[in-house]
Amino acid sequence: MILEIVSPEASLFKGEVTSVTLPGVDGSFQILNHHAPIVSILKAGDVKIVANSFNIGKEVADRFEKVDNNTYRLSINSGTIEMNDNKVIVLAD
Numbered sequence: 436m437i438l439e440i441v442s443p444e445a446s447l448f449k450g451e452v453t454s455v456t457l458p459g460v461d462g463s464f465q466i467l468n469h470h471a472p473i474v475s476i477l478k479a480g481d482v483k484i485v486a487n488s489f490n491i492g493k494e495v496a497d498r499f500e501k502v503d504n505n506t507y508r509l510s511i512n513s514g515t516i517e518m519n520d521n522k523v524i525v526l527a528d
Contacts, residue, residue, distance in 0.1 A: 436468045438484065440509065440525045447495050447509065447527070448484070455523055456483040457516055470518050477514040482525065484509070 438455055440448040456465045458480025466473070484507045491499055491507070500508045514527035 436466075436470075437522045438486075438525070439523070440482065440527055442527050445495055447498060448491060450486060450488075450490055452484055452486040452523075453505070454485045455525075456481075457525070458482070458511070466516075466518055466523055469521055472520075473516070473518045475516050477511060477516055477525070477527070479512050480510070482509045482511055482527070483507075 436452060438448065438450060438452040439446070454465055454467050456463060457475070458478050460476045460478045463480070464475075483502070485505055487505065489507060498509060502508055509527070511527040514525055516526075517524045
């Protein structure tokens with residue numbers, strides 16, 4: 436599936452991912468390939484991205500923490516998420 440993470444300052448990430456775990460207001464949840472359509476509000480916490488390869492721009496690389504070869508973490512203050520047609524869009528603060 437495609438994941439796109441956008442903040443007011445910049446586009447932080449866009450690429451093919453295996454899964455993404457998000458800090459929902461009612462608890463953390465994970466989205467996998469072909470997940471049902473969903474819209475949700477996010478609270479402060481970590482977005483965990485799992486992918487076979489990462490292409491993070493140098494200008495935003497300092498916002499991501501590498502957990503292992505296939506996993507990165509991004510801290511957010513709040514946001515919204517939409518999953519539709521196997522594309523996840525995260526609008527993050």
